[in-house]
Amino acid sequence: MEEKVWKKVNSRACGIIRSCLTLDLIYDVMNETLTKRLWEILNNKYLTKNIENQLHLKKIFYQFKMNRGVSIREHVNNFTKLLSDMANVDIMVDDEDNAMLLLCSLSEDDYGTFVLTMINGRTIVSYKA
Template sequence: MISNAKFDIEKFDGTNNFGMWQCEVMDLLFREGSDIALSSKPKDISDKDWEYVNRQACGTIRFCLAKDQKYFIMKETMASSLWKKLEDKYMAKSIENCLYLKKKLFRFQYKKGISMIEHLDNYNKILADLQNLDVEIIDEDKALLLLNSLSDTYEHLTTTLLYGKDEVKFIDVSIALVNNEYRKKDQLDHRDSTSEALTVARGRTNNKRYGVPNERGRMIEPFLY
């Protein structure tokens, strides 16, 4: 984990999300002022300054990589070239990758036991990976595919969200799902609290009924019915 002021960047090891890692590194480069090295050389920058900015950017990028991922770019001194090599290796815009991610999206299903927030995070990761391959999913399809990923227990909520609508928005569906989970949790907590209160009340009633000793050792007379 790389920590730089407000930035905490997980080193890319070839298995974590490259698109998210790339976004975080771009933010870090921007913060230190070396993101310009990923573009063409401006006319108002000297060759010496341009070389310095590139070396700085290359160093920052490599510092955010796991050791095994540095070897094929370890001698690269131009940030744009280094960046492109990483993209070519880990974000190949091929038909195979598009097919794989689209299958992953269309087959995406809710995993029992995880929170709705986690489910949405997993879903958004797939959408982000597709976006990095220049594949755009229209908003309504995002919403419908998200609803399709839910288990049968969400059928009533799905019907409610779609009933009488000419269109459905992804953000509205996402918010509704999270709010629904919070509402269910609140109801469950309330039932647990009520059940606990009733149990305590019954215990006190039974103590009085069967003459259980009080704190001073005196017998409490039971109620007569």
């Protein structure tokens, strides 16, 4: 392949990879111009199975909370992504703990009754005086 064509393909590939990254990840690779090196940096930083990555993901997992203004769909997508990231570094959490953490991560103001209903398995009626 011609060098001019290669540079164009490489530049586009870097751009596509960066367009898929969140802002906090882009900063790690924003000055990298080689696709192979960009991929290696991301792979080494986020997909290696070292203890630091595992502990970091566990911290995020156990502190996971719903942010104000985030839709329930987006919140569940973020949770699913976190579970996928954890699985990539060999952290497995059983389904019951996943469900409980997801329920506990929901906003108490908006989803409190729903969470209690799911945990207790029955409808809870609240009366306002």
